[in-house]
Amino acid sequence: MFEIVEKVLLSHTVSLFRIKAPGIASKRQAGQFIMLRLNEFGERIPLTIVDSDTEEGTITVISQEVGKTTGMLGALEKGAGILDVVGPLGKPAHIEKFGTAVCIGGGIGVAPVYPISSALKEAGNKVISIVGARTKELLILEEKMKKISDDFFVTTDDGSYGHHGFVTQILKRLIEEETKIDIVFAIGPISMMRAVCDLTRQYALPTIVSLNPIMVDGTGMCGACRVTVAGENMFACVDGPEFNGHDVDFEELIRRNRGYYNEEKLAMEELTYHEGPRCYER
Amino acid sequence: MPEQDPLERIRNFQEVPYGYTEELAMKEAFRCLQCKDPKCVEGCPVNIDIPWFVRLISEGKFIEAAWKIKETNLLPSVCGRVCRQEDQCEKRCIRAKKGQAVAIGALERFAADYEREKGDLAVPEIPAWTGRKVAVVGSGPAGLTVAGDLVKKGHRVTIFEALHVPGGVLMYGIPEFRLPKRIVAAEIAYLKRMGVDFELNAVIGKLFTIDDLFGEGYEAVFVGTGAGLPIFMGIPGENLIGVYSSNEYLTRVNLMRAYQFPECDTPVLRGRKVVVVGGGNTALDASRTARRLCHVDVTVVYRRSREEMPARKEEIQHAEEEGVKFLFLTSPTRYIGDRDGRLMKAELVKMELSEPDDSGRRRPIPVAGSAFQIDADVVIIAVGNLINPLVPRTSPDIEVSSCGNIVVEPTTEKTSKKGVFAGGDIVRGGATVILAMGDGRRAANNIHEYLKNRNW
Numbered sequence: 001m002f003e004i005v006e007k008v009l010l011s012h013t014v015s016l017f018r019i020k021a022p023g024i025a026s027k028r029q030a031g032q033f034i035m036l037r038l039n040e041f042g043e044r045i046p047l048t049i050v051d052s053d054t055e056e057g058t059i060t061v062i063s064q065e066v067g068k069t070t071g072m073l074g075a076l077e078k079g080a081g082i083l084d085v086v087g088p089l090g091k092p093a094h095i096e097k098f099g100t101a102v103c104i105g106g107g108i109g110v111a112p113v114y115p116i117s118s119a120l121k122e123a124g125n126k127v128i129s130i131v132g133a134r135t136k137e138l139l140i141l142e143e144k145m146k147k148i149s150d151d152f153f154v155t156t157d158d159g160s161y162g163h164h165g166f167v168t169q170i171l172k173r174l175i176e177e178e179t180k181i182d183i184v185f186a187i188g189p190i191s192m193m194r195a196v197c198d199l200t201r202q203y204a205l206p207t208i209v210s211l212n213p214i215m216v217d218g219t220g221m222c223g224a225c226r227v228t229v230a231g232e233n234m235f236a237c238v239d240g241p242e243f244n245g246h247d248v249d250f251e252e253l254i255r256r257n258r259g260y261y262n263e264e265k266l267a268m269e270e271l272t273y274h275e276g277p278r279c280y281e282r
Numbered sequence: 283m284p285e286q287d288p289l290e291r292i293r294n295f296q297e298v299p300y301g302y303t304e305e306l307a308m309k310e311a312f313r314c315l316q317c318k319d320p321k322c323v324e325g326c327p328v329n330i331d332i333p334w335f336v337r338l339i340s341e342g343k344f345i346e347a348a349w350k351i352k353e354t355n356l357l358p359s360v361c362g363r364v365c366r367q368e369d370q371c372e373k374r375c376i377r378a379k380k381g382q383a384v385a386i387g388a389l390e391r392f393a394a395d396y397e398r399e400k401g402d403l404a405v406p407e408i409p410a411w412t413g414r415k416v417a418v419v420g421s422g423p424a425g426l427t428v429a430g431d432l433v434k435k436g437h438r439v440t441i442f443e444a445l446h447v448p449g450g451v452l453m454y455g456i457p458e459f460r461l462p463k464r465i466v467a468a469e470i471a472y473l474k475r476m477g478v479d480f481e482l483n484a485v486i487g488k489l490f491t492i493d494d495l496f497g498e499g500y501e502a503v504f505v506g507t508g509a510g511l512p513i514f515m516g517i518p519g520e521n522l523i524g525v526y527s528s529n530e531y532l533t534r535v536n537l538m539r540a541y542q543f544p545e546c547d548t549p550v551l552r553g554r555k556v557v558v559v560g561g562g563n564t565a566l567d568a569s570r571t572a573r574r575l576c577h578v579d580v581t582v583v584y585r586r587s588r589e590e591m592p593a594r595k596e597e598i599q600h601a602e603e604e605g606v607k608f609l610f611l612t613s614p615t616r617y618i619g620d621r622d623g624r625l626m627k628a629e630l631v632k633m634e635l636s637e638p639d640d641s642g643r644r645r646p647i648p649v650a651g652s653a654f655q656i657d658a659d660v661v662i663i664a665v666g667n668l669i670n671p672l673v674p675r676t677s678p679d680i681e682v683s684s685c686g687n688i689v690v691e692p693t694t695e696k697t698s699k700k701g702v703f704a705g706g707d708i709v710r711g712g713a714t715v716i717l718a719m720g721d722g723r724r725a726a727n728n729i730h731e732y733l734k735n736r737n738w
Contacts, residue, residue: 023489037446043538043547044446069547083447086483173579214546216538219444219485221454221510221668222530226521232516238672252521255623259523263549270544 001081002036002277010140013065014108018051022057024049024087030119031093031112031210031242035218036060037084038072038264038280045069046215048112050141058086061110062140068267086238094208095119099182100126102174103149104167104196106188107133107221110141112210113187114148120185121148128179129153130170132188135213168195175203176275183208184243190254197245209245213253214260224226226253287601292573295458295541298600302392304344311340313377314384321374322386327720332371332386339389349404351390356430357423357719359398359465362391364456365716366594398468405475409436414733417442417500417671420484422450423715424506424706426469426553426727427722429478429627431530434582436732438477440500442484444672445537450508451707454537455566459574459595463536467632487672492680492702502729503702505680505688506722510670514663515559519617524551524625528560528664529567535571552576553660557628559583559614560664561591562712566598568662570604580606581656585613585646595633611635611646613654617661628658650700670709677702687711695725703729704712 006018024034028049051060059248065074076082077216093116101120104111110131121127129149133139134157146152154162163170167188172183184198184207193209200207213225213236220238227236230247234240283299283306284401285291291298302310314336322332330351338347351358367373367387375383391656397403418425421443429439447453449466474480486492486507495503512527514520531550534540538548556572558565561584571581582601584591587610591598602608610635618627632652635644681689681698688697688704695703704719706711732738 002683005386023484027489040547041542084483086444086446086485086489088488089485172306173572178564194630216530217445217454219510219672221512222533223512223514223527228521233516252623256521256523258622259624263543263551267544267549269549 001083002085004076004078004082005056007076007078010062011138013074014062014138014140015065016060016062017073017076018053018232019082019085021059021085022056024085025057025059026054027094028052028059028088030095030115032088032239033218034085034087035089035215036073036082036086038069038076039083042072042083042100044071044084044216046089046212046218046253048115048210049113050114054095062071064107064108066182067264068271071268071271081257086218088277089237093119093210093242094108095123097124100180101127102130102181102184104129104130104171104172104184104186104188104192105141105145106186106192107138108140108166109188109192110139110145113185114141114144116185116187116210117145118148126150128174129179130155131168132156132167134191142153166195167192168199171196171198175199175205181205185209190250190257193248194250197248197250201246207245208242209248210241211243211248211253212241213256218244227256239258283385288605289510291459292577292604295574297462298459299388301395302388304342304396307339307344307389307392308342310385311336311389314340315376317376319340321376322371325370325372325374327370327716328354328723330371330390332440332488335393336384336386336389337728338692339393344393344396345400347393352722355719357469357638358390358429359394359468360423360452360461361716361719362387362389362394363461368595370716394684396464403472403475406420406434408477410432411438412436412733414438414452414502415440415500416729416733417495417498417503418506419492419503420444420450420506420508420706420708421448421470421480422506422706422718423452423506424718424725425450425504426473426511427719428504428506428693428705430473430476431723432476432728433473433727434724437733438479440479440481442481442490444483444485445538446482448480448482450506454533455564455567457532457536457571459570460567479699489591492673492677492699495702501704502732504725504729505672505673505702505708506671506706506718507698509667509712511668511730512663513666513668515665516613517616519625520663522617522619522625524553524619524659525617525661525663528558528564528662529667531568531662532564532571535575541575544581550575551660552578553569554578555657556580556660556662557583557614557656557658558662558664560641560666561586561593562664562666563593563597565662565664566593566606568664570601571605572660572662573604573606581609582606583612583614583628583630584611585611586635586643587611590643613648614644614661616727617658618648618655625659625661628655628657628661629653629655640726667712669711673708680704682732685711693724694728694738695721696728701732
């Protein structure tokens with residue numbers, strides 16, 4: 001069992017968990033993830049490690065309730081246990097002194113972009129952050145991101161906070177203002193990452209994205225997470241999760257992530273039918 | 283051996299052969315001629331004293347028979363089920379020359395099952411601790427054997443397993459109807475009673491490197507991480523929704539229990555027309571799993587002919603009885619999907635056999651103009667695995683071959699890195715359970731020697 005030592009509600013569907021996992025905490029690097037399984041009947045899902053505290057032996061993950069497993073995870077409170085946590089998985093982010101890095105996080109994607117931005121800052125880069133959300137209520141980690149950024153921008157799709165519009169609009173403005181940009185990191189909804197890459201491609205701006213395909217084991221054994229990058233078949237769990245965004249076949253990734261749409265719906269119906277608590281008792 | 287009726291068994295995941303009764307086992311054991319120079323023992327990769335244990339069964343000493351096997355084979359209830367006896371011990375049986383070989387595998391299974399079910403699993407006496415610690419990476423057949431052998435010699439052994447259950451391919455790969463998971467669990471429980479420690483959810487190469495393990499006080503490391511990297515064929519459409527590697531399909535069903543979806547959370551696409559590509563045991567495991575999951579049309583597509591199929595004859599027969607269809611001398615060329623990227627059809631091409639290749643089998647080549655399409659909404663690719671690269675990638679001082687397999691000294695299982703041994707599929711590529719166990723035994727003996735005299 002891996003104990004949840006702290007839970008913070010970041011919005012009505014997004015929670016931050018600090019989980020006791022000393023081994024992972026001491027080894028993890030920015031960009032890596034864990035797989036977790038809630039109970040004996042559970043599936044294995046990947047979550048990016050947002051932060052760690054080696055003294056306390058904890059890792060921080062952030063999860064948005066989008067399906068059955070994340071829904072059940074969201075219902076867990078401080079003191080509860082998670083049956084299995086394995087990691088740190090995936091290749092660490094490639095961090096060096098690039099010069100100026102633009103770090104873009106969309107929605108829940110701010111969670112994985114935070115550790116990378118923070119590592120980039122530590123490596124001596126100038127960090128310009130653009131964080132976006134659908135609406136103000138869904139914006140996460142604003143203060144943390146602000147703290148490690150030299151310049152900081154917020155966008156919301158509905159204009160309830162910050163710039164009214166998309167992260168790409170800010171990025172475009174920065175480029176047009178001839179801001180010196182050496183590299184872009186973009187993590188968020190696939191459509192956002194695709195839009196960022198479409199923009200930066202025009203300016204030949206190196207762009208790194210972190211992909212979130214469906215995974216089963218997370219150790220390179222099953223191939224569920226295969227993505228096409230520069231025409232080659234890559235496993236996001238061991239070859240990624242970071243790739244050169246200009247080479248990623250986003251259309252394929254969008255299609256593959258919808259592969260279990262019907263099953264996900266069925267699982268959710270099952271969960272609602274049992275009115276939550278009975279499921280957690282299982 | 284009596285078996286579950288095919289029409290019945292495609293509706294469940296229970297084991298196909300029921301196993302011998304005591305009477306049947308004794309009757310079969312009496313057929314053994316107790317050769318002075320038993321060829322069957324030579325045919326066994328771990329040289330079990332077959333005539334001896336068979337005689338014990340014929341005398342009704344079933345538990346003693348199990349103990350006899352366990353002197354050389356740690357996992358008889360597993361090997362009795364999944365070993366290729368027909369190519370090994372039973373092939374050399376003198377009885378096979380004029381009729382049926384003694385059913386050595388079935389007898390091995392009987393003895394081990396009898397011992398387990400009678401609850402008489404005596405734990406061997408463990409000598410006092412030698413003061414040495416050994417780390418075993420991977421809890422498949424090779425790793426379990428190494429661990430079992432070394433605790434019996436008084437060493438402390440910890441097995442590090444990446445997944446959330448121990449057993450490796452015995453758990454995620456081989457289906458319930460061929461190897462019930464409770465049997466693997468019982469073997470693992472037995473090892474625990476002998477004092478073997480299991481660290482689950484521990485990915486070596488990520489959570490700890492091999493050097494970290496030495497830093498933690500382990501004086502030798504055995505790497506048995508298997509051949510877990512699925513091979514895709516590189517043909518168009520392989521990333522359509524509905525195309526699986528056999529690893530993914532079997533992991534979803536066996537390890538994650540997708541057959542109980544939605545009571546269990548991991549789904550698997552059920553499909554109406556399932557095509558399995560490959561001719562080995564894994565292809566058959568996948569096809570028979572699909573038959574049980576959805577009772578639909580399941581076709582195995584294999585590029586050579588029936589004679590060249592590497593799968594066990596018994597399993598081919600089981601699959602046929604269960605209604606699995608076969609398309610021989612056929613190979614996929616591409617997969618076709620709908621607008622949403624869901625698989626709809628497979629395009630196949632006829633093959634013919636030409637000159638023998640390196641493996642001695644005749645090489646299949648496509649017949650020009652023979653392409654045709656069949657409906658398919660699930661395709662399972664079972665054309666083999668490469669070795670799992672996580673350990674070699676993070677321990678560059680371990681020498682690997684051009685295809686990534688760890689290179690070892692064949693008689694000692696020593697790698698190029700001091701104190702590190704390896705065996706099983708990580709060395710051999712995709713091989714068998716019993717060969718992995720043979721490697722494990724050899725490695726354990728050599729680890730024991732190494733811990734004593736430190737010669738490398």
